[in-house]
Amino acid sequence: MNIHTILFDLDGTLIDTNELINESFIHTFKHFGLDYTPEEILAFNGPPLKETFENIDLDKAEAMITTYRKHNLAHHDSYVKAFPHVKETLEMLKQQGIKMGIVTTKMRSTAIRGMKVTGIDSYFDTIIALDNVTHAKPHPEPVLKAMEHLDALPEKTLMVGDNHHDIESGHNAGVKTAGVAWSLKGEAKLMQYNPTYMLHDMKDLLKIIGV
Known part of the structure; x- marks a missing residue:
């Protein structure tokens, strides 16, 4: 497989912030006297906060x-x-010379914090966060911007994410896409957006690039 560049969503894909996100929404809704079901709160995990609120x-x-x-x-x-x-x-990807970037709907400072806490910050050559773009995913801009930073070709680029925004953003930018089966939304839901691949374990990426 001819993949030279892999772009990753952060939350729900590389780092598990699901409980934190959930608790933050519950706290906020309680504070403003709003009541949402766990299913409804789940739907708010992914889009930019501004859009949701x-x-x-x-x-x-x-x-x-x-x-x-x-x-x-x-x-x-x-x-x-x-x-x-x-x-x-x-x-392993780094050792194989794969260029890697983060494409997230989080603010840059929070994204970096999450990467540092989990010890993965040194693997990435670029971070495209919400405050670096005019249009968030599913618009192609964040993916295109990351590719520009990494000098990447669309046919040799893979966008990995846990949300339909990630898959659609990848499709819109003309790159290959991979969903992650550990997505809170569930594998079946992600499959509806026709990702090129479905990862059941992060190590599946090694097979895709032929390691």
Whole structure:
């Protein structure tokens, strides 16, 4: 397989922030007297916060973002961990000369914090975060920007993610895509967006690049 560049979503793909995200939403909704089911909260995991909160209450969106981020950062380091086999796979990919980047809907500073806490920050040649783009995923801009930074060709690039935004952003940018079966949304849901591959273990990437 001729893959030279791999772009990764961060939350839910490389690092497990699901519980942290969930708790941050619950805390925020409680604070603003809102009530959502666990299923509804699950749907908010992925899109930019601004989009989620503006759809709920345009007037209170900014205040909600502030409440969410405050809680999220206060509890960040005790919740966040890398998914199984992430670190050793990144190590192997690096040894094979694969260029790697992060494409996330998080703010840059929080993304870097998560990468540092989990010890994966040294593997990536670029980070495209929410504050680096005009249009978030599923728009192709974040993927295209990462490719530009890494001097990557679309036919030799793979975008890996746990959310339909990741797969669609990859499709829109004309690159190959991989979903992760450990996505909270579930493998079947991700398959509906026709990723090129489905990873059941992070080490599956090694097979894809032919190691």
